[in-house]
Amino acid sequence: MEQLNREQEQSKKSKMPTGDQQDVEAQLIEIVEGINAAFREKDIEKIMSYYAKDVVAFDMMPPLEFNGVDSYRKAWQIGMDGMSETGPFEDAHRHFHISGDLAVMHSLCHMTGTLKKNNQKIDSWARYTGVFENRGGKWLITHEQFSVPIDMESEKAMWNLKPEKGMMQ
Amino acid sequence: MEQLNREQEQSKKSKMPTGDQQDVEAQLIEIVEGINAAFREKDIEKIMSYYAKDVVAFDMMPPLEFNGVDSYRKAWQIGMDGMSETGPFEDAHRHFHISGDLAVMHSLCHMTGTLKKNNQKIDSWARYTGVFENRGGKWLITHEQFSVPIDMESEKAMWNLKPEKGMMQ
Numbered sequence: 001m002e003q004l005n006r007e008q009e010q011s012k013k014s015k016m017p018t019g020d021q022q023d024v025e026a027q028l029i030e031i032v033e034g035i036n037a038a039f040r041e042k043d044i045e046k047i048m049s050y051y052a053k054d055v056v057a058f059d060m061m062p063p064l065e066f067n068g069v070d071s072y073r074k075a076w077q078i079g080m081d082g083m084s085e086t087g088p089f090e091d092a093h094r095h096f097h098i099s100g101d102l103a104v105m106h107s108l109c110h111m112t113g114t115l116k117k118n119n120q121k122i123d124s125w126a127r128y129t130g131v132f133e134n135r136g137g138k139w140l141i142t143h144e145q146f147s148v149p150i151d152m153e154s155e156k157a158m159w160n161l162k163p164e165k166g167m168m169q
Numbered sequence: 170m171e172q173l174n175r176e177q178e179q180s181k182k183s184k185m186p187t188g189d190q191q192d193v194e195a196q197l198i199e200i201v202e203g204i205n206a207a208f209r210e211k212d213i214e215k216i217m218s219y220y221a222k223d224v225v226a227f228d229m230m231p232p233l234e235f236n237g238v239d240s241y242r243k244a245w246q247i248g249m250d251g252m253s254e255t256g257p258f259e260d261a262h263r264h265f266h267i268s269g270d271l272a273v274m275h276s277l278c279h280m281t282g283t284l285k286k287n288n289q290k291i292d293s294w295a296r297y298t299g300v301f302e303n304r305g306g307k308w309l310i311t312h313e314q315f316s317v318p319i320d321m322e323s324e325k326a327m328w329n330l331k332p333e334k335g336m337m338q
Contacts, residue, residue, distance in 0.1 A: 097311065
C-alpha cells in the first residue's frame with residue numbers, strides 16, 4: 001500500500017487542485033470514510049444520512065438497481081447483518097472530478113472482515129464509483145456503483161484481484 | 170420497454186432541464202449510441218475516439234481497472250472479437266447529472282448478440298455509469314463502470330436480471 005499511497009499523492013499534486021477543490025475532495029473522503037466507520041459500528045441511520053433520498057445505486061448484490069434511500073437501506077442492512085466483524089477502511093487510486101455542485105470520486109477499495117454464516121474471512125478489492133451533489137451546502141451521494149470483475153469462463157466473481165501495478169497496464 | 174420509455178420521459182420532464190442541459194444530454198446519448206453502433210460495425214478506432222487518453226475504466230472483465238485508452242482498447246478488442254453478431258442498442262432508466270464541464274450518465278443497458286465461441290445467444294441487462302468531461306468543446310469519457318450483480322450464494326454473475334418495475338422497489 002505504501003507505493004499506492006505515494007502514487008495517489010503524486011496524482012493529486014499533478015492536478016494542482018485549487019483550495020476549493022482540495023476542500024471538496026476532503027469532504028468526499030470524509031463521507032466515504034464516515035460510511036465505513038458507521039458500517040463497522042453497525043449504525044444504519046448514520047450510513048443512510050450520507051445518501052440523497054432519490055439515490056440510485058448499482059450494488060454488488062441484486063437487484064439491478066436500488067431506487068431511493070429506503071430501498072437501498074435494505075441492501076446495507078443485509079450486508080451489515082451478514083458480517084460478524086468488519087476490518088478497517090482502505091482504498092487506492094482515488095480520482096476526483098469536481099465541477100460546481102457535482103462531484104465524482106472513484107477508487108479501488110479493500111473489503112475485509114468475517115462472514116457470520118461460515119466464519120469465512122473476506123479479503124477482496126472492489127471498484128467504487130460515487131456521484132455526489134451539493135444540495136443546500138451538504139454533499140450527498142446521489143448515485144454509486146460497486147462491483148468486482150467477472151471471470152468470463154467460470155462466470156464467477158473474481159474476489160482475489162489486487163491493485164498491483166502490473167495488473168493495470 | 171414501452172413502459173420504461175414512458176418513465177424515462179417523465180423523469181426527464183420532472184427535472185425541467187434548461188436548453189443547455191438538454192443539449193448536453195443529447196450529446197451524451199450520441200456518444201453512448203455512437204459507441205454501440207461502432208461496436209456493431211467492429212470499428213475500434215471510432216469507439217476509442219470517444220474516450221479521454223487518461224480514461225480509467227472498471228469493466229465487466231478483469232483486471233480491476235484499465236488505466237488509459239491504450240490499455241482499455243484491449244478490452245474492447247477482446248469483446249469485439251468474441252462476438253459473431255451484436256444486437257441493437259437499448260437502455261433504460263437513464264439519469265443525467267450535469268454541471269459545467271462535468272457530466273454523469275447512468276443507465277441500465279441491454280446487451281444482445283451471439284458469442285463466437287459457442288454460438289450462445291446473449292440477452293442480458295447490465296448497469297452503466299459514465300463520467301464525461303468537456304475538454305476543448307468536446308465531451309469525452311474519462312471514467313466508466315460497467316457491471317452485473319453477483320449472486321452471493323453461487324458467487325456467479327446474474328445475467329438474467331431484468332429492469333422490471335417490481336424488482337426495483
